[in-house]
Amino acid sequence: MKVYLDNTASTPLLPEVIDAMKNAMENLYANPSSVHYHGRMSKVVIENARKTIASNLNCVPSEIIFTSGGTEANNMAIYGCIYDLGVQNVITSKIEHHAILHTLEHFEQKGLIKIHFVELNEKGQINLDSLEKHLIDFPNALVTLMYANNEISNRLPIRKVSKLCRKYDALFHSDMVQSIGHYHIDLQNIDIDFASSSGHKFHAPKGIGFIYINSKKVKIDALIHGGGQERNMRGGTENIYGIAGLAKAFEIAHEKMDEDMTYIADLKQYMIQQIIENFDNVSFIGESANTGLYTVLSVNFPKAMFDDMLLMNLDIEGVSASSGSACTSGALKGSHVIKELKIPAENQVIRFSFSKLNTKSDINFCINVLKKLQKNKG
Ligand SMILES: Cc1ncc(COP(=O)(O)O)c(C=O)c1O
Structure with missing residues (x-):
């Protein structure tokens, strides 16, 4: 055994997800950017997937950008904050995923940012006073803290963190890779600028995920440039099979x-x-x-x-x-x-x-x- x-x-992939992907593989062969009938068939599946995700997370579809997964979504948020929003200080914790920590270290080594770590208690919980102190010391910082930790399961008091970020005009990103698809998340109830998600954590395939970008608060450029896909936010022909699987897994996750x-x-x-x-x-x-x-x-x-x-x-x-x-x-x-x-x-x-x-x-x-x-x- x-x-x-x-x-x-x-x-593992759910059978319904495999069916949705198989159907896409057999029938959705046209490039979603082509304007003919076959292209439009592919495009509709992508836009419906975006709508399904947005309606469950209570945001607008254009705020969801498909990526290759959580790592790319995290990179996109950090890159955008540094290059487009002028962030020079980043407040985070030492128990974030490497998709955050190694990305931040890369930019620190290039001399573009300084990283500041919040204090943790013996259970790995964030000390909110230490976060507030960093927010006072480093105005206009980016705060990136994961909603749920993939190793020790800790869940962030996200609304308290978000309120502190707003009080001190900081940007707030959360790696929600272990939470989206597992909890009901209402993005109108959490004041946040960016959130990352990955399909393979909730029975969708590997290599597909998305970033949420709060259009009322922030505007960043693409991380990957190319064609005008994803409303110019992510170049490259869309991973339509992945997106079809992601949408089905997301739908099932929320229904059940x-x-x-x-x-x-x-x-x-x-x-x-x-x-x-x-x-x-x-x-x-x-x-x-x-x-x-x-x-x-x-x-x-x-x-x-x-x-x-x-x-x-x-x-x-x-x-x-x-x-x-x-x-x-x-x-x-x-x-x-x-x-x-x-x-x-x-x-x-x-x-x-x-x-x-x-x-x-x-x-x-x-x-x-x-x-x-x-x-x-x-
Ligand atoms: C918390 C967290 N963030 C990011 C990632 C990376 O996501 P992906 O594998 O989709 O790049 C993972 C996956 O292990 C994760 O658990």
Whole structure:
């Protein structure tokens, strides 16, 4: 048996999404920029996808620009703030995704910006006083803070952050890659300039996502120049198959959101309970055992409980999980997020992440594997 508990890294495609993409592959072969009948058929699918997304997020369709995913959306927001909006100071946290941190480091190395990190407590939660202090010290900054953390599940008090940003005239971007498609988000209720999303985190394909740009507040230029696609905001023939899949996954996510949320949260609760019953001295990282993302459980296993390389041994036994974000675990390098939380280096932190395709029997299988791998069972 093989069990997939790494849904924060990527989710499987839903059958309905595969059907929508297959239909697009078979029928939507024309270039959406062509003005003839076939071209218009392709264009309609893109514009309908934009409308579906905009109506669920409560924004206008022209505020949604399709990108190749979360990384490009994050780059686009940061690039636009620096080159078009004159940002010289960026306030962020040390536990953002590398799609933010490495992009900011790149621009800092070029001498274009200075990065300022907000203080975090031992759970990785943002200290709002520290944010306010930075906002006072660095007027007209960009604040970029993720809505939900992909490794430790923490959720940002986004409306409080947004109010602080407005009080000090800062721009506000949020990496919502782990939240869009998982929560009801009303963009009229959060005063924000930019938000990033990625399809493969909610059962759409990899390589497609979007950025929201608040047209009432900001105007930036394209990151990728070329043809006039995406209202001149992103050159290049559109990824129509990806967009068709994204729209279908988005639609399903919103139709079934409350039901799926309850189901997944119950699975996670079951896993927590099983871990507590079967293993001593285990703790849960960040907000993952309570107020955090309902899809993520980050577990801190004490040093003596397992042999080294727990993640690899789980894999050998049929459980796919992660020791941090996907890219760092692939390189078998410690996670920068876990490092910030000052967890003893010899402890083994494993992130289990769930989707609606998981079942209780997946959890039972994983718990049995963990029991088998446990040393000194007494
Ligand atoms: C919080 C967060 N931001 C950004 C990304 C990057 O998104 P994409 O893979 O679509 O480029 C990820 C994916 O791991 C993520 O979890």
